[in-house]
Amino acid sequence: MNYDWEVTPSSGALVGTISTWDPDTEEITTPVPIYSHREIYVGRDPRKCRFVVNDPLVSNRHLWIYTVIFDEDNPEEVAPLVYAQDLSMNGTWWNDYRMGDSGSSFLLSDGDILRLAADVYLLYRSFDNSQPICFDSCQALEMRAFSSKYLITRRKLGSGAYGQVHMAYKKSTGQQFACKIVNLLTIKHQIIQEGGKQREQSSKKTMNARMRDSCAELQLQRKLEQYQREAKILETLQHPNIIGLEKVIMSDNTIYMFQDLLTAGDLFSYIQYKGGRLPDIEAAVIVRQIVIALDFLHARNIVHRDLKPDNILMTSRADGCRVVLTDFGCATFVDPITNRMSSTVGTFEFSAPEVVKGSQKGYTKAADLWSLGCLTGVLLTGEPVFDHVPQEAGWRWRAVDNLGLRMSRLRVGERAHDFVFRLLEHDVSKRMDVKQALQHVWFTNPSHKADFEALYERSIRDWKPRAAMGESLIVDLDSYANETDYESGPESVSDMVLLPYHKKAHRRSL
Numbered sequence: 001m002n003y004d005w006e007v008t009p010s011s012g013a014l015v016g017t018i019s020t021w022d023p024d025t026e027e028i029t030t031p032v033p034i035y036s037h038r039e040i041y042v043g044r045d046p047r048k049c050r051f052v053v054n055d056p057l058v059s060n061r062h063l064w065i066y067t068v069i070f071d072e073d074n075p076e077e078v079a080p081l082v083y084a085q086d087l088s089m090n091g092t093w094w095n096d097y098r099m100g101d102s103g104s105s106f107l108l109s110d111g112d113i114l115r116l117a118a119d120v121y122l123l124y125r126s127f128d129n130s131q132p133i134c135f136d137s138c139q140a141l142e143m144r145a146f147s148s149k150y151l152i153t154r155r156k157l158g159s160g161a162y163g164q165v166h167m168a169y170k171k172s173t174g175q176q177f178a179c180k181i182v183n184l185l186t187i188k189h190q191i192i193q194e195g196g197k198q199r200e201q202s203s204k205k206t207m208n209a210r211m212r213d214s215c216a217e218l219q220l221q222r223k224l225e226q227y228q229r230e231a232k233i234l235e236t237l238q239h240p241n242i243i244g245l246e247k248v249i250m251s252d253n254t255i256y257m258f259q260d261l262l263t264a265g266d267l268f269s270y271i272q273y274k275g276g277r278l279p280d281i282e283a284a285v286i287v288r289q290i291v292i293a294l295d296f297l298h299a300r301n302i303v304h305r306d307l308k309p310d311n312i313l314m315t316s317r318a319d320g321c322r323v324v325l326t327d328f329g330c331a332t333f334v335d336p337i338t339n340r341m342s343s344t345v346g347t348f349e350f351s352a353p354e355v356v357k358g359s360q361k362g363y364t365k366a367a368d369l370w371s372l373g374c375l376t377g378v379l380l381t382g383e384p385v386f387d388h389v390p391q392e393a394g395w396r397w398r399a400v401d402n403l404g405l406r407m408s409r410l411r412v413g414e415r416a417h418d419f420v421f422r423l424l425e426h427d428v429s430k431r432m433d434v435k436q437a438l439q440h441v442w443f444t445n446p447s448h449k450a451d452f453e454a455l456y457e458r459s460i461r462d463w464k465p466r467a468a469m470g471e472s473l474i475v476d477l478d479s480y481a482n483e484t485d486y487e488s489g490p491e492s493v494s495d496m497v498l499l500p501y502h503k504k505a506h507r508r509s510l
Helices: 137-145 184-201 206-235 267-273 280-298 353-357 366-381 393-409 414-423 434-438 449-459
Strands: 014-021 028-035 040-043 063-068 081-086 105-107 113-117 120-126 150-160 163-170 176-183 245-250 254-260 312-314 323-325 474-476
Touching (some): 137 254, 184 254, 206 245, 206 254, 267 366, 280 414, 280 434, 366 393, 366 414, 366 434, 393 414
Parallel strands (some): 245 474
Antiparallel strands (some): 014 028, 014 120, 040 063, 063 081, 081 105, 113 120, 150 163, 163 176, 176 254, 245 254, 312 323
């Protein structure tokens, strides 16, 4: 069935269709195109909805369909993410799972069925032209072992050097998750391959070759410890502004990390959605939540070490929504005695100077505050502070000066300006700590303080802490060895050390 739908710059790309569907005959009727830059409301009221359903049990505005593109400049990296949010009084079902309370959003995959009422079914078809995702035979077998609890779909949400992120869901409830799949075999193979090249170069130096083999083993062990540390950190955390961990399943070959699926993209895509940068007040609402998350972490001697727009997820496109800090691949526990770290990790453009240059003295939690200053600068100006800036200190000083000029040209307010520059202090002793940042006048001035606090309480109102299940969140695959229900689910199943950063490049890496 071919349709000639008009695509205009304002409508964006054609990403799929939503149609009525008859479960008895499987007949499809009245397909409506879904464009990346256009929202669709489904319901009974023709004045409010593009897709009208004449059924008394369907609400006037029953369903909201919207699209999130993670990177407008590189849309091929991750296919457009199409979501359906239930707005109804009577509920909506996604593939026979009730979507939950009104306001719940579900990610749609090709072939998904939405039921609005007893006899009202909608079919979603995707126009994603990317190659179909296939799991290797080892992963397919492992996934089957826990398929009575969790089903991982082929819907890819992101990818990196050592794995990829897929949509998954809990079989008993239909709750969707982002599952980060880390391929340990790929890591082992790459390290062995690199070690082989090094051995060839040092074939006449037997002792040196042995040392290189030992280094390769140590490198592999450190990589495994990094992922294990990430899981252990997240296992200890429950906070509305920190990504929630559902389950980690580990085998000798793969790590499966099931985390909350947030349905409005990351802060990077949100900035693009808002036109390239944010007004002071909107930026303050977001930054304050990030500071609250950092305060929670630092109080527990945890440092994130990779704070950037890509690692902040949005729960909604609405102003004042809850934001969530994610990707703890670089995070670590700080030694409570020395309060210092030494590993060079993170993303260069957002890394503090004391992290980049490296020294025996190491660095402290203050590194997160520098990164916060860089992130806030992006929000207020639309440009990374240190984009294409050499590592030398002189160039970094100049970049900070240029940021000041840019903020003045854009008429960024004095409070926001002061907040950023009290974080971008090269002298760590002069840099604000997280408590000082939270009490900065940008957030606590009398004209806005009460509003900020009330808005925050509203933003976290619907957040629920993880239910106590009486079992460990981190388990070995062998714990599912006695599972007998191996039926497969429908084919519809999220990235880490100093990485180059460019806002037009693929920004998720494992």
